[in-house]
Amino acid sequence: xxxxxxxxxxxxxxxxxxxxxxxxxxxxxKFVVFVGPSGCGKTTLMRIVAGLENxxxxxxxxxxxxxxxxxPSDRGVAMVFQSYALYPHLSVRQNLRFPxxxxxxxxxxxxxxxxxxxxxxxxxxxxxxxxxxLSGGQKQRVAIGRTIVRDRKLFLFDEPxxxxxxxxxxxxxxxxxxxxxxxxxxxxxxxHDQVEAMTxxxxxxxxxxxxxxxxxxxxxxxxxxxxxxxASFLGSPKINLLSGEVANLREDSFDVNLASGTxxxxxxxxLAKVGDSITIAVRPExxxxxxxxxxxxxIVDVVENLGSTMLAHGTSxxxxxxxxxxxxxxxxxNLGNQVTAQSSMFKVFGSDGNNIVSH
Amino acid sequence: MDSISTKYSIGYRIRQAWPWLILAPVLLFCLFPVxxxxxxxxxxxxxxxxxxxxxxxxxxxxxNIIYVWFGSENNAPVANFLGTSxxxxxxxxxGALLLGVSCAYAIGRFRIGGNFLPMWILSxxxxxxxxxxxxLWMIGKQLKLLDTYQGLILIYxxxxxxxxxxxxxxxxxxxxxxxxxxxYVDGAGHWRTYLYVALPVLAPGxxxxxxFTFIGIWNEYVLAYQLAGNKIxxxxxxxxxxxxxxxxxxxxxxxxxxxxxxPGIFFAAIMQRFLVRGLAFGGxx
Numbered sequence: 001x002x003x004x005x006x007x008x009x010x011x012x013x014x015x016x017x018x019x020x021x022x023x024x025x026x027x028x029x030k031f032v033v034f035v036g037p038s039g040c041g042k043t044t045l046m047r048i049v050a051g052l053e054n055x056x057x058x059x060x061x062x063x064x065x066x067x068x069x070x071x072p073s074d075r076g077v078a079m080v081f082q083s084y085a086l087y088p089h090l091s092v093r094q095n096l097r098f099p100x101x102x103x104x105x106x107x108x109x110x111x112x113x114x115x116x117x118x119x120x121x122x123x124x125x126x127x128x129x130x131x132x133x134l135s136g137g138q139k140q141r142v143a144i145g146r147t148i149v150r151d152r153k154l155f156l157f158d159e160p161x162x163x164x165x166x167x168x169x170x171x172x173x174x175x176x177x178x179x180x181x182x183x184x185x186x187x188x189x190x191x192h193d194q195v196e197a198m199t200x201x202x203x204x205x206x207x208x209x210x211x212x213x214x215x216x217x218x219x220x221x222x223x224x225x226x227x228x229x230x231a232s233f234l235g236s237p238k239i240n241l242l243s244g245e246v247a248n249l250r251e252d253s254f255d256v257n258l259a260s261g262t263x264x265x266x267x268x269x270x271l272a273k274v275g276d277s278i279t280i281a282v283r284p285e286x287x288x289x290x291x292x293x294x295x296x297x298x299i300v301d302v303v304e305n306l307g308s309t310m311l312a313h314g315t316s317x318x319x320x321x322x323x324x325x326x327x328x329x330x331x332x333x334n335l336g337n338q339v340t341a342q343s344s345m346f347k348v349f350g351s352d353g354n355n356i357v358s359h
Numbered sequence: 360m361d362s363i364s365t366k367y368s369i370g371y372r373i374r375q376a377w378p379w380l381i382l383a384p385v386l387l388f389c390l391f392p393v394x395x396x397x398x399x400x401x402x403x404x405x406x407x408x409x410x411x412x413x414x415x416x417x418x419x420x421x422x423n424i425i426y427v428w429f430g431s432e433n434n435a436p437v438a439n440f441l442g443t444s445x446x447x448x449x450x451x452x453x454g455a456l457l458l459g460v461s462c463a464y465a466i467g468r469f470r471i472g473g474n475f476l477p478m479w480i481l482s483x484x485x486x487x488x489x490x491x492x493x494x495l496w497m498i499g500k501q502l503k504l505l506d507t508y509q510g511l512i513l514i515y516x517x518x519x520x521x522x523x524x525x526x527x528x529x530x531x532x533x534x535x536x537x538x539x540x541x542x543y544v545d546g547a548g549h550w551r552t553y554l555y556v557a558l559p560v561l562a563p564g565x566x567x568x569x570x571f572t573f574i575g576i577w578n579e580y581v582l583a584y585q586l587a588g589n590k591i592x593x594x595x596x597x598x599x600x601x602x603x604x605x606x607x608x609x610x611x612x613x614x615x616x617x618x619x620x621x622p623g624i625f626f627a628a629i630m631q632r633f634l635v636r637g638l639a640f641g642g643x644x
Contacts, residue, residue, distance in 0.1 A: 085541035102546035
């Protein structure tokens, strides 16, 4: 169990600034996911926490002690690499024993520990095999086994599921969740996959271009995105974005001229002036044929049947729109030339991408 | 039933076979001298000089081998010189590997010496050894290293290091850093990571470097002749001396040459094991 505090972390590679000032407090025992598009700096940040990279500026503090000067071997962290990084010349058993060997743990105790871990991860049958003789999922288990074989206070996962096929990914996601529940340790997990972020995280840290865009629980980020970027990044299918101009402002509502030529009235208070360019956003699942108080015209051109849900794709004023409904008992077939949604479901962003809804 | 081979047309089979038309003469060119040496080694003296020369073995004898192995009043047992070569080659190879592999690792992983060091190390081989004979001899005389084991071992090790560094650099850069990073996180410092993780992963590269270095030193003639040759005589220096007062003993030279080839083959066969094992790693996808 440990908490991690990052203060003012900056990292430059030559002239390229990969991290532009990261301040973060990771509470004890939480599962924190760093998520963002490729190149946002999430992996670099994690490697700095691990000690595999040195930050250009800032402090890494684990358990109230600065670890800036400690090498990775002394920081007491455990890490699962994207490529698993198993020792190719050692058997599974020797791979699992390696951290114990480095910690000078007595042979008998080490063996007992290794056997226990293998049992937990159901890899006992593979103990004498070499990594080259294992499947992707098996290698993953060994990599995870290697981290839990010693009592580590902090676990780091670097996109561990990105090389697995879809079914295996779902299965291993559950395994990791169970692991966290069982160990209760602080875990930092890096991924570019928003599904992993949503399902695994206690706290999500969304990053873009070397900065933290927003921090919060999955629900927080999903329902109350601070920026257009966060709103687009989380959620599948993607949130619908419609551009418009503020036509009228009132105390608790506003009118917006949409690209489709219509004007919609939304009952939210926003911080804007008449004439401002704004973007209104609404999630596909929040749109329906007739239940909402805001109407948006749409011309549907493609309907996808996913089995349990239907996705209706169309355009509204030249911008793409997607509506998600349940297939059975849903109103997809009833979609005429407009869709509706509740005002409260809308998010509104200014021209700088920031949320301008005030409460 | 027709066998599978008849399904292929004549044209196809000719096209499959034509690389051999080129390879066959090359193989013949390379392997024939080896065959001839082996043949001469087992032939009685009269057969060696027969006219016309015969390509096919006729009478065979072990006399030549026995003569060189046990020695005679003119020539010492060849085993002595094989032993000398063996000691020098093995010690020099080990010394060169110790320094060369660690150097390659330091340059490849930590960029020691920047862009300057690798080129500077390679520059030691720009000049052929024979051009350096005079200064090397003078240094050897001053330091009392002429005609000694340590002198030859030192110079061979130093000359081998550049090639080892350059060969291993490729392997070090190809070896994935993540496996070593995993070792760091698992609690191994730089030294233990190097010994327990980096070196085993580099085993195929080290094996190849070892074979080339050993054989290069084993076969070396010029330095062994100029900087030694009296008390310390390697097999390469000894071979041309196999003679009586009136003639070069071709049969005996061939026999000695055959014996001289064996350690090299043996060593390469041992290294083969490390080469194959190392290539089968797949701890990364």
